[in-house]
Amino acid sequence: MKVTIDGVEIEVEPGTTIMNAARKVGGDIVPPAMCYYTSLPGSGGKCRACLVKVAQGSTADPRPMPKLVASCCTNVQEGMVVQNITSPEVLETRKGIVEFLLINHPLDCPVCDQAGECDLQNFAFDHGRQQTRYDFERRTFDVINIGEDIKLHMTRCILCYRCTMVADQLTDGREHGILWRGDKSEISTYIQKAVENDFSGNMIDVCPVGALTDKHFRFRNRVWFLNPMDSHRDCKKCSGKVVLWMRGNEVYRITGRKDQYNELKEFICNDCRFENYDVKNWIIEGPREIANESVINSNHYEHGTKALPKELFSKINNEKWENV
Amino acid sequence: MGKKILLEHIDKPGIKSYEVYRQNGGYNSVEKALKEMKPSDIVEEVKKSGLRGRGGAGFPAGMKWSFIDKKSGNPRYLVCNADESEPGTFKDRYLMEFIPHLLIEGMITSSIALESNLGFIYIRGEYKWIKKILEQAISEARAAGWLGHNILGTGYSLELVVHPGAGAYICGEETALLESLEGKRGNPRIKPPFPAVKGLYGNPTVVNNVETIATVPWIINNGGDAYAKIGIGRSTGTKLISACGNINKPGVYEIELGLPVEEFLNSDEYCGGVHNGKMLKAVVAGGSSVPILPAELFLKTKKGESRLMSYESLSDGGFESGTMLGSGGFIVYDEDQCIVRNTWNFSRFYHHESCGQCSPCREGTGWMEKVLHNLESGHGKMSDIDLLWDIQKKIDGNTICPLGDAAAWPVASAIRHFREEFEWHIEYTHEAQKRNYGLLKSTKEFFAASVV
Ligand SMILES: Cc1cc2nc3c(=O)[nH]c(=O)nc-3n(C[C@H](O)[C@H](O)[C@H](O)COP(=O)(O)O)c2cc1C
Ligand code: SF4
Ligand code: SF4
Ligand code: SF4
Ligand code: FES
Secondary structure, three states, rough: OEEEEEEEEEEOOOOOOOOHHHHOOOOEEEEEEEOOOOOOOOOOOOOOOOOOEEEEHHHHHHOOHHHHHEEEEEOOOOOOOOOOOOOHHHHHHHHHHHHHHHHHHOOOHHHHOOOOOOOOHHHHHHHHOOOOOOOOOOOOOOOEEEEEEEEHHHOOOOOOOOOHHHHHHHHOEEEEEEEHHHOOOOEOOOOOHHHOOOOOOHHHHOOOOOOOOEOOOOOOHHHHEEEEEEEOOOOOOOOOEEEEEEEEOEEEEEEEOOOOOOOOOOOOHHHHHHHOOOOOEEEEEEEOOOOOOOOOOOOOOOOOOOOHHHHHHOOOOOOHHHHH | OOOOOOOOOOOOOOOOOOOHHHHHHOOOHHHHHHOOHHHHHHHHHHHOOOOOOOOOOOOHHHHHHHOOOOOOOOOOOEEEEEEEOOOOOHHHHHHHHHOOHHHHHHHHHHHHHHOOOOOEEEOOOOHHHHHHHHHHHHHHHHHHHOEEEOOOOOEEEEEEEEEOOOOOOHHHHHHHHHHOOOOOOOOOOOOOOOOOOOOOHOOOOOEEHHHHHHHHHHHHOHHHHHHHHEOOOOEOEEEEEEEEEOOOOOEOOOOOOOOHHHHHHHHOOOOOOEEEHEEEEEEEEEOOOOEEEEEEHHOOOOOOOOOOOOOHHOOOOHHHHHOOOOOEEEEEOOOOHHHHHHHHHHHHHHHHHHOOOOOOHHHHHHHHHHHHHHHHOOOOOOOHHHHHHHHHHHHHHOOOOOOHHHHHHHHHHHHHHHHHHHHHHOOOOHHHHOOOOOOOOOHHHHHHHHHH
């Protein structure tokens, strides 16, 4: 199927969403996603950050679609013409979406662990307005512990539902995930049940903001001072492929491997994530290119060999590494 | 007297009971549908009738039925939307409470048309006592052989279940309703797929309003063509209107579509005029979600034609100068009512009822309510009017389900038509706390001109 997005023509399989078609092209024409997550079926459609204009529905029915559509859950049609950054209407609406997401958001980035790798921060930087027009009290919640490893700052949550979908996939029982409704909605502590699961830590990785944080890492360092290292170990529960976030030879935190859209392709188990802070347990493959540039991390990650302690070199036998 | 289809027998003593209902021709359509017609014939008759969904959107019922996937061989369901929670709308309640067998008869014939063996009536949780009435009617119908196994010896079987909601307006949105019926959180689904393809438990499902379904027996008995002759143009048949506000005779009325709005408002057969001899200020013609119109635009279209109670005439002029028939919740405001306060009140409702799934509606409805509350309580700024306009515009059309639009439209129309009243509220804060603005200048001019 042929589709045109912002003037770029591309051929994709039937059943591809506009979002994924745009991702095939890459670059600026990819709509921002705050809720869609490739490996979580059922995600998407909620944040409305990815709204685009369909200027021509298809070759068969060339009429434009009457409303903007969510690119993450609208399939392409043969001959569809989509406008993303070329549509002023889309950009204006997106500005509105940022504003909506921020009116009840604390914006406490200086004390937020997510800062530097936060989708909301990036989204607001790219599309937001300078000043808020909201002069009412913001919604707040108490910070709660969910399980031994995770802390929930509900105040920062943008209700993307991703973590509840992780929880859904982890437990056999049905998880409601969200309590109450409207702007009083909150992540339910039902997910406590899922939190006991071996893969619960992935909720931290899928969270686009600093609402779900790793209790072992909280306030210990800024992500842009750390060296992300692709590493692996033999693990019976998961692939064992992780990123170690290091400073010197100390491992500050362990996450899954995120792609340029900040998504994990493989979920990792809690043993790998929370139980193996000793660098000796890992085979280090080499520094990880952080493809997802963000406001704060740009030029901050210290790539390369120099920053790495000598004693680690013995373990490294990776081509990529040798070429550095 | 206009034609009565749904309320023809409403005044017969005891019509609530099976015996009296049956004596007045009740359940004849079931016999006809099972013995003389094929399911596809029924669908055809409903198509011919031009019957449009009475839940608000006005989608042609026959067409919706013909979309249902019968090929997959999966079970099909008919779900009756009896969640009626739109402020100003109370017509379904009247039907179900006073002539419950009409809905049951409609459920049976519609299920026959859809070849469905299990139907649900999802009823608003607050209508607890009506649930009992419907369950009583179902057990009477079953005892008389109209429900259950092998109905009338034709081999067709049908069961009906009444299921109560738990007090959420959003569960009236058809896909949220299905989620709720499945026992989940009542969040609207992302469409497509539409319920006709993937509805309840992933199976083909038709969701129709109470009034829509209750009309089907008449169409089967009298034919689609006969129905199409009633009404006007593409607004065929009759419609229940629940009238409330500052009128002499609030209540539920069955009107033939095409009735002039002026007649509906002023004749003694219907609303009986604005009460206490007051002047008409504004009307919300189809439930809280539809745009509010000042008297002059309500009575006459922009082109100067008299408005009629029909889908087309009420929406004449689009949102610039028209409104919608919606669900038939007819709310009348006299000269003493405050539009700012009314708009705040509506926005409070939508804020409270948003499911919170998508960001524009979750955050925008609360924001609008807060700004409107400021305006109403004398803390508004002039810039708030444009801010409200901008917020509603950012919600409208950008959400998962139409609740977002429904929250935006009352605010948009109030500002569009009553801007001078909003400005007065802000400029004369103290006075606005003591008295109401009264009629718009344009309304006064309109009435002055029509007296001459
Ligand atoms: C927020 C919201 C609330 C709704 N509430 C109701 C309702 O209470 N009753 C109803 O019949 N339709 C309601 N609807 C419309 C339904 O989604 C659906 O269109 C209707 O039940 C279809 O029936 P019809 O075609 O017979 O009108 C609502 C829609 C929305 C968006
Ligand atoms: S979640 Fe993102 S935007 Fe919010 S405080 Fe943390 S870093 Fe800042
Ligand atoms: S806690 Fe994070 S992942 Fe979960 S809904 Fe909120 S923002 Fe999304
Ligand atoms: S528009 Fe409002 S009610 Fe509808 S899905 Fe979005 S948040 Fe929920
Ligand atoms: S990414 Fe498409 S709506 Fe959130």
